[in-house]
Amino acid sequence: MAAPLPVTPRLITFDTYGTLIDWDSGLRAYIGKFLAAKGARLDVRTFYERWYYGHALPAVSGPFKIYRRLLEHTMAAALAEVGVPADPKELSALGDVMAEAEPFADAVAVLNELRHHVPLATISNSQRDIIQSSAKKLGDPFTYVFTGEVVEAYKPDPALFELVLDRAGVQPHEAVHVAQSQYVDLPRSVPMGIPTVWINRQGQQREPETPAPTAELPDLRGLPSLLGYPHRNGSQL
Incomplete structure (x- = not known):
């Protein structure tokens, strides 16, 4: 069973490509x-x-x-x-x-909202020069940015997840992972005990072997409310 969402997350980690970037x-x-x-x-x-x-x-x-x-x-x-x-x-x-590639229409506003409440990270199957360009397009919202070349392994290998949790000094149950891939993200974050939100932009059916996430959303717009963060005055999501 997937771990429940923490009352107050200490870290939110994101997959970037397919979740934040189209x-x-x-x-x-x-x-x-x-x-x-x-x-x-x-x-x-x-x-x-x-x-x-x-x-x-x-x-x-x-x-x-x-x-x-x-x-x-x-x-x-x-x-x-x-x-x-x-x-x-x-x-x-x-x-x-x-x-x-450009961000999805909902990504920049949601990240800007969340960054005011909790540190954000991206753990990406890409490489440093690629993610730097994408992070800039997203408004540079991340406290931590790690790609596969840092650990010489790609998700679903646990190395990127372990690295970001260690650097942030948080336990798996204190974080939330947000991702669209039921093939490289959910199969690792859920068994590790990281509460996981599946951003199912493509309306996929979850494969039988893919562990169930803590929550599922069709896009990012409902994420701040799901995590218990009220919108700041004047914010538009």
Whole structure:
């Protein structure tokens, strides 16, 4: 059973991409242009899912590779499967696409609200130069920023969770983790005893093997109220 939400959280940790930053839209747009330039008539959404579930997702649990290289190599492998040749060097812009992706419409206001009540952190399957750009777009709300390259491991490995809890000096039950991924976040944060809010932006059905979160929201707008933080005068969420 998922841990209950703390009465007063001492730390809120966030997944960034897919939770705060809409990198899927930017990446699909880039892939669409890339496929068109190659003369490949493929459905972009179908190919994107093939790449993500068949290559990128398994790769984060494999031998550590810096995230820009992970993107390049997994995308090249997915393209090869559908007969589209591409050297990883041709895909070097994928990390930049991630860094340049825009926040979801609700993200900046919610983070700005929460930062006035409790320290915020992001633990991200990305790398430092990518997350720095994204954090700036989000208004630099984070007290702690950690990426996979710091621990040479990606979620669902526990290392990023353990690192941020240690640096913040809090116990798992004193924190709240907020994330959209039922594949790399929930399978680790829930068993660790971290109260977890699933931001289910895509309206997914939870897989049978994915542990149930403490709470589920369709977006971030209800998060401050869920955590017991009244809106400050004049704030707009």
